[in-house]
Amino acid sequence: MLKPVTFTVGFGDFSSKIRQQRYSLVTNSRWKLWFLSLDAGKLSIWGFLLNVLLKVIFYTWTSPNSLIGSLLGLIGLLTGGRVQVREGCLEFFGGFVSRFLERLGTQGVAAMTLGHTILGQDRETLDIVRSHEQIHVTQYEKWGVLFIPVYLGCSAYLWLAGKDCYRDNPFEQQAYREEAPRIKN
Numbered sequence: 001m002l003k004p005v006t007f008t009v010g011f012g013d014f015s016s017k018i019r020q021q022r023y024s025l026v027t028n029s030r031w032k033l034w035f036l037s038l039d040a041g042k043l044s045i046w047g048f049l050l051n052v053l054l055k056v057i058f059y060t061w062t063s064p065n066s067l068i069g070s071l072l073g074l075i076g077l078l079t080g081g082r083v084q085v086r087e088g089c090l091e092f093f094g095g096f097v098s099r100f101l102e103r104l105g106t107q108g109v110a111a112m113t114l115g116h117t118i119l120g121q122d123r124e125t126l127d128i129v130r131s132h133e134q135i136h137v138t139q140y141e142k143w144g145v146l147f148i149p150v151y152l153g154c155s156a157y158l159w160l161a162g163k164d165c166y167r168d169n170p171f172e173q174q175a176y177r178e179e180a181p182r183i184k185n
């Protein structure tokens with residue numbers, strides 16, 4: 001008998017669509033065969049291992065960004081901040097991290113993603129913005145060390161063209177388009 005045990009892979013994938021798919025671990029006790037299946041279609045163990053290998057490449061590819069986020073987060077930890085692990089990312093909040101975010105832009109920002117780290121004002125804010133920031137994580141996984149220069153380049157171009165360098169930025173537009181709908185009170 002096949003005994004499916006469904007679980008969600010805890011780290012993000014390179015596309016937000018794949019990220020949301022659930023993996024099922026299926027075992028055939030008679031043949032002692034283990035394989036993994038996706039809800040939509042089947043994925044062999046090799047497919048899964050390839051997925052993990054790609055994941056390692058993506059984490060490495062954007063690690064300089066994650067390092068910057070971790071250093072800012074570490075200063076946060078030394079100044080009363082906290083850290084938690086959510087969806088394959090280190091989330092830092094409080095302490096220096098909150099004060100740093102409050103000084104960004106004209107009126108401060110709620111959160112900011114740097115590779116596989118997310119800096120947030122506080123735990124509640126992170127819960128609200130997580131799905132948006134996770135889209136940025138997939139963008140970092142695609143662009144790696146090029147993400148920040150390309151993002152800022154887009155913003156500079158938009159600013160020179162007299163447009164909104166945040167809302168009109170294609171990276172933000174994708175994040176707002178693909179983030180989970182927020183629950184309206």
Ligand SMILES: [Zn+2]
Nearest residue numbers: 132136172175
């Ligand atoms: Zn954003």
